[in-house]
Amino acid sequence: MAKNDLLGGSLWDQYSNKVTTLMNNPNNQGEITQEECDAAGHKLIVADFGAESCGDAVRLYWEVDPATDTIVHSKFKSFGCGTAIASSDMMAELCIGKTVQEAVKITNIDVEKSLRDDPETPAVPPQKMHCSVMAYDVIKKAAGLYLGVDESSFEDEIIVCECARVSLGTLREVIKLNDLKTIEQVTDYTKAGGFCKSCIKPGGHEAREYYLVDILADVRREMDEEKMRTAADAGSHGDFEAMTLVQKIKAIDSVVDESIRQFLIMDGGNMEVIDIKDSPDYIDVYIRYLGACNGCASSSTGTLYAIEATLKEKLSQKIRVLPI
Amino acid sequence: MQVYLDNNATTMVDPAVTEAMIPFFSEIYGNPNSLHRFGTASHPAITKAINQMYKAINASDKDDIIFTSCATESNNWVLKSVWVDKILNGDKNHIVTTEIEHPSVLSTCKFLEEQGVKVTYLPVNDQGIVEAHTLRSFITEKTALVSVMWANNETGMIFPIKEIGEICKEKGVLFHSDGVQAVGKIPVNMQEVHVDFLSMSAHKFHGPKGIGALYIRNSEELTPLLHGGEHMGGRRSGTLNVPYIVGMGKAIELATENIAEKMASIRAKRDRLEDALLSQLSDVMVVGNRDNRTPNTILISIRGVEGEGMLWDLNNALIGASTGSACASEDLEANTVMLAIGADNELAHTGIRLSLSRFTTDEEIDYVIERFSTAVKRLRAISSSYAIVQPTPGGEAAECGIHH
Numbered sequence: 001m002a003k004n005d006l007l008g009g010s011l012w013d014q015y016s017n018k019v020t021t022l023m024n025n026p027n028n029q030g031e032i033t034q035e036e037c038d039a040a041g042h043k044l045i046v047a048d049f050g051a052e053s054c055g056d057a058v059r060l061y062w063e064v065d066p067a068t069d070t071i072v073h074s075k076f077k078s079f080g081c082g083t084a085i086a087s088s089d090m091m092a093e094l095c096i097g098k099t100v101q102e103a104v105k106i107t108n109i110d111v112e113k114s115l116r117d118d119p120e121t122p123a124v125p126p127q128k129m130h131c132s133v134m135a136y137d138v139i140k141k142a143a144g145l146y147l148g149v150d151e152s153s154f155e156d157e158i159i160v161c162e163c164a165r166v167s168l169g170t171l172r173e174v175i176k177l178n179d180l181k182t183i184e185q186v187t188d189y190t191k192a193g194g195f196c197k198s199c200i201k202p203g204g205h206e207a208r209e210y211y212l213v214d215i216l217a218d219v220r221r222e223m224d225e226e227k228m229r230t231a232a233d234a235g236s237h238g239d240f241e242a243m244t245l246v247q248k249i250k251a252i253d254s255v256v257d258e259s260i261r262q263f264l265i266m267d268g269g270n271m272e273v274i275d276i277k278d279s280p281d282y283i284d285v286y287i288r289y290l291g292a293c294n295g296c297a298s299s300s301t302g303t304l305y306a307i308e309a310t311l312k313e314k315l316s317q318k319i320r321v322l323p324i
Numbered sequence: 325m326q327v328y329l330d331n332n333a334t335t336m337v338d339p340a341v342t343e344a345m346i347p348f349f350s351e352i353y354g355n356p357n358s359l360h361r362f363g364t365a366s367h368p369a370i371t372k373a374i375n376q377m378y379k380a381i382n383a384s385d386k387d388d389i390i391f392t393s394c395a396t397e398s399n400n401w402v403l404k405s406v407w408v409d410k411i412l413n414g415d416k417n418h419i420v421t422t423e424i425e426h427p428s429v430l431s432t433c434k435f436l437e438e439q440g441v442k443v444t445y446l447p448v449n450d451q452g453i454v455e456a457h458t459l460r461s462f463i464t465e466k467t468a469l470v471s472v473m474w475a476n477n478e479t480g481m482i483f484p485i486k487e488i489g490e491i492c493k494e495k496g497v498l499f500h501s502d503g504v505q506a507v508g509k510i511p512v513n514m515q516e517v518h519v520d521f522l523s524m525s526a527h528k529f530h531g532p533k534g535i536g537a538l539y540i541r542n543s544e545e546l547t548p549l550l551h552g553g554e555h556m557g558g559r560r561s562g563t564l565n566v567p568y569i570v571g572m573g574k575a576i577e578l579a580t581e582n583i584a585e586k587m588a589s590i591r592a593k594r595d596r597l598e599d600a601l602l603s604q605l606s607d608v609m610v611v612g613n614r615d616n617r618t619p620n621t622i623l624i625s626i627r628g629v630e631g632e633g634m635l636w637d638l639n640n641a642l643i644g645a646s647t648g649s650a651c652a653s654e655d656l657e658a659n660t661v662m663l664a665i666g667a668d669n670e671l672a673h674t675g676i677r678l679s680l681s682r683f684t685t686d687e688e689i690d691y692v693i694e695r696f697s698t699a700v701k702r703l704r705a706i707s708s709s710y711a712i713v714q715p716t717p718g719g720e721a722a723e724c725g726i727h728h
Contacts, residue, residue, distance in 0.1 A: 049721055079628055081649070082633055141719060
């Protein structure tokens with residue numbers, strides 16, 4: 001939020017001239033009939049995507065020459081807003097002359113880029129990127145029908161953000177490599193979640209299988225686990241300073257049991273470890289004396305030095321022992 | 325011809341209102357709280373505006389009508405100050421409102437929920453109104469406030485304010501009504517209803533933007549939202565906005581004098597438009613019984629025509645209307661009112677609101693009837709809902725994945 005955001009931009013002013021022109025006069029609006037295809041010896045493919053109750057629906061028609069798999073005609077019908085109609089029109093346009101195998105490679109980003117007036121300026125405002133996603137989905141569906149395969153076979157990775165086409169693999173890698181901690185950072189680094197925002201968290205415009213909040217939490221948890229595993233490995237190799245807190249407590253306890261407690265018990269005393277506090281310079285071990293040690297003159301001098309010296313020798317020179 | 329049919333969003337300032345305001349910018353500009361003649365020169369006009377306000381809603385002299393900056397301020401004031409007075413500094417913990425209030429009520433309620441207040445959002449029926457008996461069962465001994473709008477901005481449907489007021493009176497609960505879409509459009513008589521607080525906004529009845537008011541029955545206690553000087557008896561601080569107060573007074577007088585006559589004239593045009601659209605177009609639906617609607621409003625759902633697309637074509641025809649369609653909003657969220665009515669999900673995407681004013685002419689209505697039908701025909705010709713060739717087997721659409 002700053003000066004340029006004070007007056008929210010007009011939605012329609014952010015549409016490119018191409019979007020406006022195609023909304024007003026779509027070139028490929030219409031239907032292709034079975035009779036037309038039969039007459040030319042071509043195959044008719046009709047695929048639907050979306051529903052009126054969702055707010056967008058598109059029907060794509062392909063007339064395909066079976067000899068070459070080439071889409072000779074392509075038309076659409078659309079229930080949707082201006083950008084949905086313009087995107088559907090551009091999508092149909094991009095299909096014409098391509099083989100089905102080529103057409104299936106057309107993405108929503110290709111559609112949006114083709115709608116730009118100049119290469120640097122987006123054709124639609126961010127929240128409208130979503131409209132072109134349907135164009136991509138319906139092409140895959142039509143291609144699946146023509147080739148007799150499941151449409152999901154065209155997708156070799158899981159797409160989390162469809163508007164910006166960011167895959168699960170990319171997101172996980174970027175979060176890890178850059179140690180990202182917030183959704184805003186994820187959007188800045190990958191563009192995911194920057195458009196219709198459905199993929200950020202449940203409850204948005206569209207229900208999704210994967211959400212950025214969950215992916216971020218999962219990756220962060222994995223990163224934490226990774227850190228702990230590193231610490232655990234360090235611990236098992238005897239690197240006291242790299243150990244987790246629990247490992248440190250166990251290591252101190254076992255040194256106390258092996259090398260310290262027996263001498264205290266011989267004098268009718270004992271001790272227990274209360275807490276450990278890590279700082280860059282010291283590892284402070286808080287202990288409490290029990291039995292005869294409690295109040296013994298040596299407990300703050302000789303005995304204390306002996307305990308500290310033993311722990312220092314066996315575990316780390318950074319250890320300080322503090323009786324409470 | 326260009327036609328403005330978005331009068332529930334805002335209205336043209338009546339030129340007579342502008343004229344009444346002009347002297348108070350550069351001629352009579354003193355601060356009304358000053359002792360000198362420059363300040364007191366504005367007093368007669370302010371007094372007149374106050375009288376115009378009291379007369380327009382038939383307020384009693386024991387009541388307060390406090391000028392604010394807008395109805396959003398009035399709504400915030402009531403909700404937040406009832407919270408301070410009755411919940412933070414009292415033994416209440418609950419507010420009752422409806423699912424379809426204006427965002428200035430709903431967002432404030434959400435904020436109060438974050439502060440620990442319990443809020444009940446009453447559902448609406450298929451007419452888009454809350455039935456009074458529904459309210460009764462939700463009021464508890466911990467309820468501090470009931471807030472129910474007088475008329476809805478999207479549908480124009482009028483709520484049973486008299487019955488709701490009686491229930492609140494019987495239960496001893498404060499009652500606030502957002503009267504923004506009612507005042508100036510239908511008779512609002514504070515002697516006939518039991519309403520403790522009523523929010524109003526001048527720009528909805530041909531007054532200027534940037535001025536509203538809060539009616540407070542019997543000068544009920546309410547901690548100020550804006551603290552400062554002793555303006556308006558210390559109830560709302562800030563130097564009096566003299567030209568806008570004068571404008572609001574003039575506007576409410578013009579809107580409410582002979583209101584029955586004005587309503588009949590607007591309604592005749594509205595009904596003619598509504599009848600024409602219903603008879604010329606198939607598969608259309610208008611929300612709400614027109615006898616229980618503000619006389620200027622039509623919310624029409626057009627099958628197969630998405631709201632933003634329809635607004636686009638109307639705009640190309642120089643007609644200004646409004647839609648609650650998700651596609652026309654910044655956040656792609658469908659209008660809460662449309663979703664709450666729940667007639668069908670399509671309404672949330674196909675609803676177009678046409679709202680007239682007393683300045684709307686018969687010629688404009690004729691023009692809109694013609695252009696509206698042209699737009700529907702063009703968009704239905706493109707619409708997949710009206711396509712003939714059916715999908716290849718297996719090519720049918722999957723279920724809707726959109727969140728509602």
